[in-house]
Amino acid sequence: xxxxxxxxxxxxxxxxxxxxxxxxxxxxxxxxxxxxxxxxxxxxxxxxxxxxxxxxxxxxxxxxxxxxxxxxxxxxxxxxxxxxxxxxxxxxxxxxxxxxxxxxxxxxxxxxxxxxxxxxxxxxxxxxxxxx
Amino acid sequence: xxxxxxxxxxxxxxxxxxxxxxxxxxxxxxxxxxxxxxxxxxxxxxxxxxxxxxxxxxxxxxxxxxxxxxxxxxxxxxxxxxxxxxxxxxxxxxxxxxxxxxxxxxxxxxxxxxxxxxxxxxxxxxxxxxxx
Numbered sequence: 001x002x003x004x005x006x007x008x009x010x011x012x013x014x015x016x017x018x019x020x021x022x023x024x025x026x027x028x029x030x031x032x033x034x035x036x037x038x039x040x041x042x043x044x045x046x047x048x049x050x051x052x053x054x055x056x057x058x059x060x061x062x063x064x065x066x067x068x069x070x071x072x073x074x075x076x077x078x079x080x081x082x083x084x085x086x087x088x089x090x091x092x093x094x095x096x097x098x099x100x101x102x103x104x105x106x107x108x109x110x111x112x113x114x115x116x117x118x119x120x121x122x123x124x125x126x127x128x129x130x131x132x
Numbered sequence: 133x134x135x136x137x138x139x140x141x142x143x144x145x146x147x148x149x150x151x152x153x154x155x156x157x158x159x160x161x162x163x164x165x166x167x168x169x170x171x172x173x174x175x176x177x178x179x180x181x182x183x184x185x186x187x188x189x190x191x192x193x194x195x196x197x198x199x200x201x202x203x204x205x206x207x208x209x210x211x212x213x214x215x216x217x218x219x220x221x222x223x224x225x226x227x228x229x230x231x232x233x234x235x236x237x238x239x240x241x242x243x244x245x246x247x248x249x250x251x252x253x254x255x256x257x258x259x260x261x262x263x264x
Contacts, residue, residue: 061180
């Protein structure tokens with residue numbers, strides 16, 4: 001992909017299929033790949049967490065997260081889930097928000113919030129397992 | 133391009149207010165709405181994990197919310213939204229292969245996704261109430 005001035009491609013040829021965001025194929029594929037993982041992880045979490053943590057109590061929650069398989073699966077759920085939802089929300093923002101400043105502000109927020117929450121939540125699962 | 137319509141006469145995107153509702157259109161909109169709802173649910177999931185890691189004193193807040201009637205209603209709606217987003221997401225993965233795109237097939241699978249969203253939280257409630 002050469003965008004240099006010596007390129008033989010026309011201006012129209014260079015911008016075609018790139019859309020408002022400049023790219024999108026990577027997001028399109030990531031959205032679908034993550035959805036396959038979440039189609040397994042999300043129902044697993046909903047059912048097993050509901051069955052293990054019936055009374056929403058602190059001890060039942062710690063007990064659930066202390067199981068190594070549960071801890072790994074919850075970390076995967078958080079990491080993949082928050083990435084998936086960030087991509088989805090990016091799509092919605094690009095579709096509905098026209099004002100450049102609002103759009104950029106929301107896109108930044110939609111990048112920062114899932115990232116901070118994912119790191120915080122994964123660190124929390126590790127603290128439950130390895131913390132003092 | 134002598135016969136090209138002027139900008140004022142060009143066909144416009146189907147506005148919701150003048151468009152006859154049909155089920156495949158509803159599934160698309162509900163998919164986005166449930167996606168936004170699950171964004172909130174994922175934020176709640178991260179907060180739940182961080183509260184558990186922070187200790188019993190902090191976890192009391194989460195326990196109180198989840199045990200209250202509005203917390204229970206929220207969990208019920210989250211299960212419904214997750215079930216819908218899951219069923220319709222799988223439907224879209226099938227669409228991506230090129231299958232199930234005829235109007236009859238798309239209508240049938242659309243109704244199935246809606247049915248699953250209604251049935252799944254009832255099934256989850258039944259599992260927790262009458263199950264093991």
